Amino acid sequence: MLELSLKQPEKLRKVAHALSSDVRLKIIDLLNTGNVNINQLSEKLDIPVSTAASHIKVLEEAGLILTQLRPASRGAMKVCTRNFDDIHISLNAPKSINDYANYELEMPIGQYTDFLVSPTCGIADQGGLIIPEDEPVHFYSPVRSSAQLIWTRKGYFDYKFPLVIPSGAKVKSVQVSAEVCSEAPNYDHNWPSDITVWLNGVEIGTWTSPGDFGDRPGKLNPKAWGETTRTQYGTLKTWKVTEERATIDDVYLSNVTIQDLGILEREFLSFRIGIKEDAVHKGGMNLFGRELGDHPQDIKLKISFY
Known part of the structure; x- marks a missing residue:
């Protein structure tokens, strides 16, 4: 589980931004069924490969997915994996949370x-x-x-x-x-x-x-x-x-x-x-x-x- 709070404003902003796009939500949903490469995402979502790669970069920078280069018939392909099943966000004011x-x-x-x-x-x-x-x-x-x-x-x-x-x-x-x-x-x-x-x-x-x-x-x-x-x-x-x-x-x-x-x-x-x-x-x-x-x-x- 990914745990976020107001103590981590930059990380919280990145995750919120990553989840603010319908396309990126669809990508996360597709990763429920297993690993998917960028070409497959492009085909399933009917978007250009370059657009799929751009969305993947946002999700990876937010820490929501992991990408790995794996051998393919022509060079290498980037395979995407979801990092977390759940996200918990605490919106309590930092001063009300014990500093652990x-x-x-x-x-x-x-x-x-x-x-x-x-x-x-x-x-x-x-x-x-x-x-x-x-x-x-x-x-x-x-x-x-x-x-x-x-x-x-x-x-x-x-x-x-x-x-x-x-x-x-x-x-x-x-x-x-x-x-x-x-x-x-x-x-x-x-x-x-x-x-x-x-x-x-x-x-x-x-x-x-x-x-x-x-x-x-x-x-x-x-x-x-x-x-x-x-x-x-x-x-x-x-x-x-x-x-x-x-x-x-x-x-x-x-x-x-x-x-x-x-x-x-x-x-x-x-x-x-x-x-x-x-x-x-x-x-x-x-x-x-x-x-x-x-x-x-x-x-x-x-x-x-x-």
């Missing part, structure tokens, strides 16, 4: 510090598999640093985020988001899996993923991956712990609070995501990086403090 600072960091999915995996399991980047499938020993390989998709039927992945927060600060909230889904043979939309998250060893709560998604290519996926019968995309989930409770996508999850996590008692925040041994639905897990799936991000941490 934010510490943000993205962790590549291959930079786990510990793991437990079991077949079916594997690691892939945009080009395909980078380790032999269903052989857990290869999860120690240094090639994991380029991972864009990792999966396992059972187990977990641990990550450690360094904390660079001023001494004496008080943490207001911790938020972690990632694109995930279940792990079935090939894919299966009806394959529930209970995926649990822990922060600093404290269980935050469990979300039941409905399935392993592969009915269409992920918005970021290269053509070759999109033509396979493998997992294609996941769901972007956001876990948040505040002074009052823990939520997932702003829906109540548990009574865990910031005070339970001891955030400033160590130099890092540990994040574990996995399947509990006593889970009701042991349907595995796929975890996406910024270059595969639907959402151009790795595991994203945001800590608000004052």
